[in-house]
Amino acid sequence: MDKKSMQYIEKNTDNQIRLLKTEMLFTPLLVFLPFIVGVIFILDWFNRGFIPGDPRFNSELILGFIIIIGNLFFDIPFIKSLKKFSQHKK
Amino acid sequence: MVNVKKKLLYAKKRINSVEFDAHWYRRVFHTFGASFLFYYILPDVDWVNLLKTWIPPLILVFVVILEFLRLKGKISSDHFFGLRMYEKHRVGSYVFFGVAILLLFMFFPQPIAVPCILCACIADPVFGEIRQHYNSRYVYLVGFPLCMFFFIIAWYTADVVLMFSAAVIGATGAVVGETKKLWWLDDDFMIQMLPAVLLLILWYIAMYMGFTLPGDVIIPGVI
Numbered sequence: 001m002d003k004k005s006m007q008y009i010e011k012n013t014d015n016q017i018r019l020l021k022t023e024m025l026f027t028p029l030l031v032f033l034p035f036i037v038g039v040i041f042i043l044d045w046f047n048r049g050f051i052p053g054d055p056r057f058n059s060e061l062i063l064g065f066i067i068i069i070g071n072l073f074f075d076i077p078f079i080k081s082l083k084k085f086s087q088h089k090k
Numbered sequence: 091m092v093n094v095k096k097k098l099l100y101a102k103k104r105i106n107s108v109e110f111d112a113h114w115y116r117r118v119f120h121t122f123g124a125s126f127l128f129y130y131i132l133p134d135v136d137w138v139n140l141l142k143t144w145i146p147p148l149i150l151v152f153v154v155i156l157e158f159l160r161l162k163g164k165i166s167s168d169h170f171f172g173l174r175m176y177e178k179h180r181v182g183s184y185v186f187f188g189v190a191i192l193l194l195f196m197f198f199p200q201p202i203a204v205p206c207i208l209c210a211c212i213a214d215p216v217f218g219e220i221r222q223h224y225n226s227r228y229v230y231l232v233g234f235p236l237c238m239f240f241f242i243i244a245w246y247t248a249d250v251v252l253m254f255s256a257a258v259i260g261a262t263g264a265v266v267g268e269t270k271k272l273w274w275l276d277d278d279f280m281i282q283m284l285p286a287v288l289l290l291i292l293w294y295i296a297m298y299m300g301f302t303l304p305g306d307v308i309i310p311g312v313i
């Protein structure tokens with residue numbers, strides 16, 4: 001695919017701002033849910049794997065960390081860009 | 091008097107920031123998909139299994155109806171944030187993403203489904219960033235070991251030969267699925283389904299040859 005086709009659909013500014021407000025509403029879900037799921041995996045490993053000494057749960061520990069780190073890697077620039085947009089709006 | 095030049099500059103700046111934002115929004119939407127792995131930790135009891143069977147297809151049906159209405163022009167594409175130009179007259183990539191995850195949940199063993207979902211949710215945005223900032227060649231150099239890592243985690247309880255075979259085949263499928271882009275078939279679908287189908291073939295071959303197959307990556311919870 002050429003670079004032009006990778007561009008986003010152009011929208012009028014008013015609609016774009018409305019959409020961004022919707023996006024901001026979703027932000028807590030997009031950012032926090034993966035963290036919660038990651039922590040659940042780690043806690044599950046701790047309670048059912050680490051304490052009784054069951055190695056079958058080790059993959060849950062790694063999965064938990066992958067989800068948390070993977071999300072953190074993209075959440076930081078995403079939140080920065082949202083903050084940048086909010087500053088522009090002011 | 092209104093300063094037109096200043097206003098134009100301000101509008102341009104704002105539009106640029108909006109594009110930048112849509113870019114990161116798409117990336118975060120991808121990584122958010124890893125949360126769906128929670129499906130596997132849900133307890134293995136009758137009423138939960140019933141919900142596990144019905145809720146994901148119902149969500150997908152809703153999304154498909156929404157997309158159908160968008161393509162028919164009943165709902166404007168303006169209401170969908172972060173759509174690419176090529177998605178204006180084509181099924182959006184989020185539908186492909188959802189269809190592939192549902193197929194993995196329903197028809198593939200967990201050690202195949204989990205790493206394939208991770209490839210789409212974590213490796214795909216990493217591929218995208220590498221492609222944007224560096225040469226496409228680095229996609230293979232960084233993406234392949236990253237995908238291999240995901241497959242090794244899921245298959246580490248299997249025989250060593252089988253684990254490495256699965257990691258190489260799975261990672262090759264994921265990288266090829268992501269890099270070979272087709273207008274009508276999204277890479278979000280291919281990055282999941284190509285390695286999954288290849289590994290399913292390997293799964294049956296390994297079963298036939300008597301190899302030790304991997305156990306579940308995520309063990310269902312108990313109530």
